[in-house]
Amino acid sequence: MTPLSGYLLVAALLFAIGLAGALTRRNAILVLIGIELMLNAANLNLIAFWRYGPHPEALTGMMFAIFSIAVAAAEAAVGLGLVIQIHRHAQTTDLDAINRMKG
Amino acid sequence: MSFVLYILAALTVAGGLAAVLLKNTVHCALALTVAFAGLALLFLELDAQFAGFAQILIYIGAVAILVVFAILLTRGSETPKGSAYSHSPLVGLVIAACVFAVLGWAVLHSTAQLPPGTTSATPTVTVADIGNALMTRYVLPLEIVALLLTAALIGAVIVAMHEKEGSR
Amino acid sequence: MIEKADQIFVLLGHWLVSFLPAALQQPALVLLAVVAIIVTFPALFAITVLLERKGLGRMQNRYGPNRVGPYGLFQPVADGIKSLTKEDIVPLSADAVVHFLAPVLLVVVVFMGYAVLPIGRNMTLVNLDAGILFFFAIGASSELSVFMAGWSSRNKYSLLGAMRAVAQMISYEVPLLMSSLAVVMITGSLNANRIVDAQNQYTYGLPHWYIFTPWGFAGFLLFAVAATAETNRSPFDLPEGESELVAGYFTEYSGFKFALFFLGEYVGMMGISGLGTTLFLGGYSAPLQVLGFVPSWAWFIGKIMLSMCVFIWVRGTLPRLRQDQLMNFAWKFVLPLSLLNLFVAAAWRFMGQGFLRWVVCSAVLLIAYVVMARVGMKREHFGPRSYRYAE
Numbered sequence: 333m334t335p336l337s338g339y340l341l342v343a344a345l346l347f348a349i350g351l352a353g354a355l356t357r358r359n360a361i362l363v364l365i366g367i368e369l370m371l372n373a374a375n376l377n378l379i380a381f382w383r384y385g386p387h388p389e390a391l392t393g394m395m396f397a398i399f400s401i402a403v404a405a406a407e408a409a410v411g412l413g414l415v416i417q418i419h420r421h422a423q424t425t426d427l428d429a430i431n432r433m434k435g
Numbered sequence: 436m437s438f439v440l441y442i443l444a445a446l447t448v449a450g451g452l453a454a455v456l457l458k459n460t461v462h463c464a465l466a467l468t469v470a471f472a473g474l475a476l477l478f479l480e481l482d483a484q485f486a487g488f489a490q491i492l493i494y495i496g497a498v499a500i501l502v503v504f505a506i507l508l509t510r511g512s513e514t515p516k517g518s519a520y521s522h523s524p525l526v527g528l529v530i531a532a533c534v535f536a537v538l539g540w541a542v543l544h545s546t547a548q549l550p551p552g553t554t555s556a557t558p559t560v561t562v563a564d565i566g567n568a569l570m571t572r573y574v575l576p577l578e579i580v581a582l583l584l585t586a587a588l589i590g591a592v593i594v595a596m597h598e599k600e601g602s603r
Numbered sequence: 604m605i606e607k608a609d610q611i612f613v614l615l616g617h618w619l620v621s622f623l624p625a626a627l628q629q630p631a632l633v634l635l636a637v638v639a640i641i642v643t644f645p646a647l648f649a650i651t652v653l654l655e656r657k658g659l660g661r662m663q664n665r666y667g668p669n670r671v672g673p674y675g676l677f678q679p680v681a682d683g684i685k686s687l688t689k690e691d692i693v694p695l696s697a698d699a700v701v702h703f704l705a706p707v708l709l710v711v712v713v714f715m716g717y718a719v720l721p722i723g724r725n726m727t728l729v730n731l732d733a734g735i736l737f738f739f740a741i742g743a744s745s746e747l748s749v750f751m752a753g754w755s756s757r758n759k760y761s762l763l764g765a766m767r768a769v770a771q772m773i774s775y776e777v778p779l780l781m782s783s784l785a786v787v788m789i790t791g792s793l794n795a796n797r798i799v800d801a802q803n804q805y806t807y808g809l810p811h812w813y814i815f816t817p818w819g820f821a822g823f824l825l826f827a828v829a830a831t832a833e834t835n836r837s838p839f840d841l842p843e844g845e846s847e848l849v850a851g852y853f854t855e856y857s858g859f860k861f862a863l864f865f866l867g868e869y870v871g872m873m874g875i876s877g878l879g880t881t882l883f884l885g886g887y888s889a890p891l892q893v894l895g896f897v898p899s900w901a902w903f904i905g906k907i908m909l910s911m912c913v914f915i916w917v918r919g920t921l922p923r924l925r926q927d928q929l930m931n932f933a934w935k936f937v938l939p940l941s942l943l944n945l946f947v948a949a950a951w952r953f954m955g956q957g958f959l960r961w962v963v964c965s966a967v968l969l970i971a972y973v974v975m976a977r978v979g980m981k982r983e984h985f986g987p988r989s990y991r992y993a994e
Binding site: 461462465468484485488489491492495496497499500503504507561562563 | 701731732733736737739740741742743744746747750751754762766769770773776791792793
């Protein structure tokens with residue numbers, strides 16, 4: 333197994349863990365945690381491909397990862413703001429309990 | 436596959452698993468930071484110094500703190516009484532397992548060959564190179580990210596501030 | 604001779620490892636440097652605590668510790684023995700693992716910051732390309748340990764203190780980074796050694812320290828304010844405001860763990876002083892060219908101790924802020940000024956040599972300072988406070 337496929341396997345495993353968390357947990361914040369894990373797995377892929385790709389000096393994968401980190405920060409801020417707002421509205425963060433379309 | 440990679444991968448995956456499996460929400464958030472730290476170390480192992488430090492600064496310094504703040508503000512720091520998982524956890528697990536199976540199969544059976552000689556050479560990328568690239572070739576994405584971050588800042592404040600009339 | 608005195612620790616280290624086989628020399632040198640850091644800064648911490656207790660005593664018109672040893676000089680030893688022999692109490696309902704990990708994490712993180720600081724000429728442990736970024740990344744992790752301490756204690760005071768501390772540290776981290784960014788921008792490097800080298804030059808025997816420029820002076824003041832808040836020092840010590848919260852996030856800590864928190868706090872203060880020294884005060888360089896014979900590491904330690912004295916002085920002088928004042932100060936005064944400072948630094952860079960840039964840059968900063976202070980004062984309304992909850 334090459335180092336690249338090692339990193340890719342780790343990333344795939346992390347992505348699957350994040351996906352499982354996002355799909356199975358009740359708490360909205362834990363769903364967000366799962367999504368963060370998936371994003372991070374994607375970042376690991378980008379960095380690994382950058383490192384073992386044919387043109388590491390072009391920096392493309394690295395830049396992609398850096399931008400992705402910045403976007404993830406924005407995503408986390410807005411997502412958690414929404415969770416707080418939902419909690420204020422419904423008095424719960426349990427996603428199974430939040431099942432009304434009408435406020 | 437070096438020894439260090441095994442350790443870091445184990446750390447990251449263990450953190451991720453704990454973040455998803457633990458019952459107490461705050462423990463999940465703390466485990467998540469372990470996963471973030473493991474990933475940052477993996478980035479460093481991949482010679483991506485800047486990305487690794489940015490990962491620590493943004494994910495551990497900001498996102499993890501935001502998560503624990505949200506947990507405390509939504510009174511979720513106590514261990515939930517009932518099940519922590521949704522009505523149908525099995526479906527989610529199956530989907531995740533399928534995704535992992537497909538990804539793993541693709542990684543292990545990939546026929547794409549890397550050009551020889553690139554796997555061992557360490558790319559010498561300084562922070563100055565990254566800065567130059569950000570200011571020249573990637574200046575448009577940089578500006579868009581700046582716009583996005585400003586929008587997210589304002590949006591998050593407005594979303595979190597909004598309250599019903601006269602409910603103060 | 605001067606050269607020898609300057610490099611004494613480097614030479615000593617090389618001499619010590621020369622007894623080892625060649626393969627082990629490099630790791631041994633690193634290990635030796637780590638041990639040196641771990642020994643030196645707690646020793647300075649002991650001196651600082653004594654200074655603080657004595658100095659605060661004088662400021663408050665009392666003696667301070669004067670029982671142990673001559674003039675109370677052995678007080679830190681007595682304190683150390685006391686905290687080591689005290690019973691380690693973990694509250695029954697506390698989360699034992701997290702409760703244990705929090706002080707350990709804080710101390711580890713705080714010491715890691717020293718890895719990139721140039722303590723003297725050729726005395727940087729790891730000469731990282733992104734050293735300043737590393738310092739901030741590591742410093743950001745200390746917020747997590749504060750949160751862990753407060754949450755795991757299962758005590759309302761601890762939790763409130765931790766929430767206050769984390770909110771404050773996050774808020775002041777932004778101006779801290781912004782004011783440092785001006786230096787990084789002018790130097791064109793995130794490497795701490797390069798930043799010191801850029802300041803280690805002299806014109807007419809006077810140093811090129813960044814504090815002696817308009818943007819550098821403003822940046823240093825903003826950095827100092829943000830650093831004081833970042834380390835939870837008075838007047839920004841609401842997280843441990845003893846009149847409201849007992850002792851904040853370490854209320855439930857006793858014995859050795861409390862000592863670790865205490866150590867972490869002071870070593871963190873010294874670390875951030877070291878960063879400020881590196882960024883604005885010329886790091887290990889001498890303040891005058893004629894004083895160049897004094898070893899570089901002595902200057903660095905001296906500057907750190909001087910800033911610790913300023914910390915103590917500020918603590919003895921200023922009253923504690925209120926939470927809303929603290930937040931307003933961060934977001935409505937310090938942050939806009941540090942953003943403006945970035946632009947001023949850019950203008951300084953592109954206005955060329957000469958007298959004009961001094962006038963323009965100083966005027967812009969001064970006017971902004973006065974206007975913002977006035978506007979801030981006018982909008983200050985003294986009435987009943989309105990509270991806002993998440994629910």
